[in-house]
Amino acid sequence: MTLVQIALRYLRARWFPNLLTAACVSLGVGLLVAVIVVARGVKEGLLLGTSPYEMIVGAKGSPTQVVLSTVFFLDVPTGNIPFHVFRLLKQHPRVTLLVPVNLGDSYKGFRIVGTTPDYFTPVFQLGRREHRLRVAQGHLFAKDFEAVVGATAAREAILTVGDQFLGIHGLEEGIGEQPDPAHRRQYTVVGILAPSSTAADRAIFTTMGSVWAVHGLPTAPLEELLTRGEGPPITALFLRAQSLMDLMLLATQLNGGPDAQAVFPGRIVDRLFTMFATGETIVEAIAFMVLIVAAITVSLSLFGATIERRREMATLRALGASPGTLVKLLLWESALISLLGTVAGFGLGRGAAYIASRIIETSSGIYVPVWQLSALEPAFLGAMALLGVLAGLIPGLTAYRMEVADHLVPLA
């Protein structure tokens, strides 16, 4: 029999207390894994969502609000920017991508977004992961009041190609409310998007003109408005330029003017995470403390088991097991309990992170990837294994220093 088999046999003999000890470890590990995975997932989701756009041009106000409202369709926009800003940027030779976005209405809680087909061309990218917006059924909108519905929105609002629906003003009215008379214009679903794990899954897309029309604004094809040089206001513009220098110059120019502000979404995501970092650190510290408590629990449990098994330990010594062998045996027991707890904790943590990710996605539309292993996790597994082995040291030393003869006296 190997020492591991002997350790397993002893663990099985005290399965219930050992299971409780492993459960303590799994709770600590699970809490820490969930915190790490969800925090990383939210950050990746935010970075992924903003990845196609180097700059967002929106109305003056909170830059965070501009990003949250236009990219993730959370919050309300800061306002509108004049059409001439769009025209100016459209004609700018250094701008490589310019996507206008109009917000205002919704259907069953899902934003109706006025935009152009350019919205669907950029690739959402984070590391090696790529997400594209692709029409799974039907086609892209070509005329006003044609709508392309995101995968989640289509599923939850029960919309299929050919369906018609009425938008309602804003998001505040809630699901099932009737639209006010001014907005009684039927949209026709002409396409359904494939799931993309972006905010687009939870939105409904249509032409810019549709959004202007339902708000009673004079409308015409976008090219015509651009030629004419005037048109209705726009909520925001997503932009890419040839170089970082071009972006910086454009930002300086826009921020210096009265009509709009330039926002760098990557910076906003970083700022958001800097704001939340302290809270995250506190939760991580608590989780680490829970882990240390779990390791102490392992140590205490094994210490108790060692005291309880003094006669058995002494017998093993009498059979030829060296003091070092007993230490190794107890280290194995400790490591195995910790391993069981850690593996269960990883499952628990991943499960909790998955549930949390679904709640975040449902409530905010931010895609939270939780299945990818982070670099932290193997390091963390190693640290837990080390902690588990360390937890066996005190019981091991107790066994090492045990006076064998004292525990081999005949039982009364």
Next chain:
Amino acid sequence: MGGGERLPVLDIHAFALPAGKRWAIVGPSGTGKTTLLHLVAGILTPTAGNVRVAGTDLTSLRPAERDQFRARNIGYVFQSFNLLAAFTALENVMLAMRFSKVIPQHQHRARATELLQRVGLGHRLVHKPAQLSNGEQQRVAVARALANRPCLLLMDEPSAHLDTETAQRVTELVGELCAEGEVTLLVATHDPHLLESVDHVVEMQAINRVLARGAVV
């Protein structure tokens, strides 16, 4: 102990056990029989003097070396058997071989099975100590003690927990096994029936000078 003065338990001028013989030490409880066995087994080390087994001075060995020497050369049947509760009868015997490394590992199971069959427990291999009677536990302890083909077998009050008939059967069995393996036997007992089966009987009062001095043990 508890900060009090340590009292000597044993003071033996000389005690030699001839190889291949079966000796018994007798004396009332508390006269140092178990302590003597522990000293001979190297479980205890004397505060002065030395203990030699098969030419090796146990007192000169480091604890781990002493553990190995004991595992390889000495079989010990404890008064309370001290079987390992988490393991089956077969595993209890195999564990003794695992720590001594005298018998090649691939033979452990076969030898343990054979020994348990010899002591009449072929049908109890996978039973744990709690599922065995006192007599059966005693026989597992005997099989375990003989697993490594020791040159010396120590037995501490082997009949203390057994009825007369079972004690007699175990005594006969040990006698047979010792004769087969040319094992030297030292048994501590105050059971008069057991004394009939040994070659020589030593009175603790005769070798323990602490008793002669009238000290309380």
